[in-house]
Amino acid sequence: MKFSILLRKELKEMLSPTTIITMVLMIFVLIFAGKAMSKAVDDVKEDAKTITICDQDNTEFTQAMINIIDGDENTEVKRVELKSDDFTAELKDSDYKNVVVIPKGFTDQVMEHKTATVKFAQRMTSIATFSNINQGSKAALEVLQRGIKATIYAQSELDEATRKQLDDPIKLEEYTVVSDKQDQIASSTVSSIMSSQSMFIPIVMFLLIMYTSQMIMNAISTEKLDKTLETLLSSPVSRLSVISAKMISAAIVAALQAAAYMFGMNKMMDGIYGEVATDKNIEETLKSLGLSMSVGDYILVGLQMFMTILIVLSVSIILGALAKDAKSAQTLQMPIMMLAMVPYFVTMFIDIKTASPVIKYVTMLIPFTHSFIANQNVMFGDFTTYFIGLAYQFVLLCLCMFLALRLFMSDRIFTLTLGGGKKKSGGLFSKQKPSYDDE
């Protein structure tokens, strides 16, 4: 009964209105970000439909070519005149961001069966990713090639079958093999979808680790510094109940936050990649490749995530108890943050398993890494790595919990601080001398 009282108190403290508002706001922010990015992608698609052409050659051939392009229902041609090749000046006050210039002599080059040259200029207005997705040059090249072909075909005596063959002489059938499964899909498509779907896992893991550690460290250090911990531990409740209530409530709140973030990130991803993600064929293909997670897979990934949370809680209890003041409590979160950042960045950019042995083993030594790669291990059927990671996390968890409990159950919870105050001796971890101020 006393435990439930403590748990309620801890939950109420940790699940404060500020925390709840932050969670809800974060979901809205992520949804908004998804919508904004989705709109940016739509704008880019819309922009790609319009091609701005400056025809400096101005021959019958180029006009016929432009008319054929303009006749395409998916392309709209905007004709412009440029006074010079100074694109800086020409694009500066214009209402278009890019332009295709068909230079003088273009028709002659085509007629002489030479590779004809066109120019493409793009005005960059931002370094934001979605501002520069514009595939204008590629689209322009494709459109012009199509136009040239169509014009040449019109002037030639080629039959329809030959024209079609020349348009698409080769058809590529791509297959992707994952573990012992294969399906007909381009690996680049699979990779693109998988990376977009799994990019939020490291972010969620990182945020989860930081939030969990911050919560428990705040809870422990504030209780210690305000001396409410002394009040609580001198009351008729066991120390184990006090520490368990703190750990369980922090784990509950952390899980809620993780769920909120996952929901928000999922909505954001839906906003960006909605069209691809909802494509039934691709969904089925991913399933057939074993790249979609089953309920059992989710349980395995969740188990490793939970292990990480528990390790973070145990370490944070130790660090929180060492805090001398509020400032040092914040500083003490640094080791956890650094340890979380390594797998966060490494898993985002490289495949740990194929990395150099030093990077591989150093990263694998960090217990959080195994949660960052849990979904990959499960999806690619690498259960050996998964279970070794889980066992390693379990051993570390036992060690950290043992140390945390030992600290909490001993005098050191009241006497140990990081840095040892102004004492010259004592090193990093030193017992507070029974100081005159304290006594």
Place this chain on the structure above:
Amino acid sequence: MEVVLDVKELSKQYKKGVYASEKVSFQVHKGEIFALIGPNGAGKTTTIRMISTLLKATEGDAVVDGHSILTEPEKVRESITYLPDEAGAYKTMRGIEYLKFMASIYAKNKGDVEEFVQRGSEICELGDRLNDKISNYSRGMQRRLLLARAIMSKPSLAILDEPTSGLDIINALEIRRIIKKLAADGMSFLLSSHNMLEIEYVSDRVGIISKGHLLEVGPAQELVDKYGVKNLEEVFEKVVTVH
């Protein structure tokens, strides 16, 4: 007279050869107010923390209501309440919520909770302000709330470290009056204070502690007579200087 607290050669050694408190022995009787006084670093808080079961004694023992702090710390905690010096309360809670929370911890049944909260509300005299967040309380208001918390459950022994620190004269007087009244009703108190006037007024007996040793124990007036001085402050000065 019934002994509520029996401290027997209680020692705390932080480092080899360095004692924060060494062979401290004294008794507190039912309804008695016993005050520990001493300079900073004398070992008062360490002694109090050992009796409160927060720190483990290196040697010796203390028995509260027949329960040893070494072998039955859980039972000891049922008989005591402890108010640390400069303690705070949970700032996200309202005053009334704090009293309810602490009452639930000490209560044996639901009726107890209501009784403790009722008594706590009366003792702290915060009225409607009990519905305010503790973060909005002044230091004095917070101290009154904490003191009310410490005595609302009528423990056998209330251990109060600097009970009136941070309070203005009126509030401090009120707190002393409450302590005396509760002692008269049978509650025992172990106090620690720097305020000699307060100790002289409120305590039945005084223990002077210095460098971890309990040097003198007795009623304030007896000590004053023994050392042939005017007040407890001068007794304190003489005892601490001599030793």
